Amino acid sequence: MDPAVIFIILTAATPLLFAALGELVVERSGVLNLGVEGMMVMGAVCGFGAALWTGSPWLGLAAAIAAGMAMSLLFAILTLTLVSNQVASGLALTLLGLGLSGQIGEAFVGQPGVKLPSIGGIDPLIPLAVVLTAAVSYVLFRTKAGLVIRAVGDSHASAHALGYNVIAVRYLCVLFGGACAGLAGGYLSLVYTPQWIENMTSGRGWIALALVVFASWLPWRTLLGAYLFGTISILSFVVQTKAWGIPSQFLSSLPYIVTIVVLVIISGNRMMMRKNTPASLGQPFVPDR
């Protein structure tokens, strides 16, 4: 394959990988944050705006991460401190993020963006995402901190009884997830298409959520899944240019259809699902006293 095509595939896959890795850690700690799309789109708009104002795409990236974290903090307060329903709160986060980003981004529509410079001909975030995958895998499965996170996610009551602060661990994981989703959004508006378009995440946050299931909560499989999805979405562009008479709308909807198909195939394998799904996923925890 042409190296240029591989590069484009990696560019399409990297935001998915960032967002999915963050959500993987969140879910490993037993929290289901369906608000990835909302955090991501806020990261995109804040990253774009900050880069525009300061002229520095790096500061833009930092702002994107901060925006994602701020959104995830809202979610954490709602679901961890106030034990609200996680599904509903995640939806609320997405709706709020889409609305708020549209409002904030109004002034940015049509403005030329600031593109993140490549270092040595390579966009630096692509290798960073691989490094992050390795780091998440190492921390989750080779360190005490990872053991605590997984314990909290598998049985919060036992972890609490052992003296671990379940809520604090989950707060940190949710914030990490927010930072990753914000970074993914920043990648979209600073690297992938350096401009602001309303709803520019166009469902990537949801695809990232599906990727976590696809990867059965394992980091390296998440990387594999993200690259697979990158390939599919770029494939549709390639086919489009060949003009075989396939409607472009069909090709554009391909990643979403593939997501569903993949979900079906993976979920059919119940053994694997049961082994890896965090046992306390989505269940609220109130420490007893």
Added chain:
Amino acid sequence: MRLVLEKRAEHSAKMALLSPIIALALTVVVGGVIFALRGLDPVEALYVYFIEPLTQDWARQQLIVKAAPLVLIGAGLAVAYSANVWNIGAEGQFILGALLAGMVPVYFTSWQTPDAMVAMILLGVIGGMAWAMAPAVLKTRFGANDILSSLMLVYVAQFLFDWLVRGPWRDPQGFNFPKTVNFDGWQLLPRWGDIHLGALFALIAALALFLMMTRMLKGFELKVLGAAPRAGRFAGFSGARAVIFCFLLSGGLAGLAGASDVMGLSGQLQTPYSPGYGFVAIIVAFLGRLNPVGVIIAGLLLALSFIGGENVQVALGISDKIAKVFQGILLFFLLACDTMILYRIRLETSRQAAARAGG
């Protein structure tokens, strides 16, 4: 100092009703702050947003027009969410309803008898049901996550709509605009002013679902399965059947809403087409306390948020996108306030905590 939650002995019915009101009040306060930050007089802006529309006849009619799809979809979602079935793809089911209803004018343009209207409405319902059936079956048959698959299908529906309206269904006499032929005569819903038959559908659907949830075994079954799935299974209720039922019901109503929207309002299919009712209806369902009658009130309120947005855009020159911000904030506050239904919230100082630990 830290926040302490104390579980109530039973859930507080008073808080369940009070919570939306507190959430609304908080949203108005935050709204005032947002307006002030944008250099507007907050009192005037809030008046223009929330009150002025109610004083004008056209706006009162628009209120009902916009509330109708929200109530139709929201009532179905309320039932589904009570049963812990998470259909969040109502937007896609809405679009399919509009599409299938549009088939009649596109392919049978000259069909101009009353049964054309009935056929279009039924096709709309079938379209919504079909689109909702997919995530339901994938869930019950393969265990695929219904939240994700129903949402993914929203995007697929949008692309399908776009393709049909730009491609095979485009009006040949439409000067190349991406739209279908205009619906005509019996292909439109009867109207009184701006208000069309969809409002009546919404009212009937909400009342019927209210009866089902409060007076019929089916409603009891769904509520039990939602609150305690294990207990439900012991009682012989089938979780899989409930999933299918809830998706078909909420999808069918969303399809009906889509059909009514194009037959009562626009009279054609036109791209881009995304009023976003399917997503806002999620807020309607929660704000209405997952109670179909509560959904009517919540639907009117969220309709007001759309019209208020348009009103501030015209009167004060700020974008109507502010409506989406208000809607998001409202749901956030609502979920936060709902904590008080199940818990008492206390602030505990570190001294009190120490005393409790010691005693």
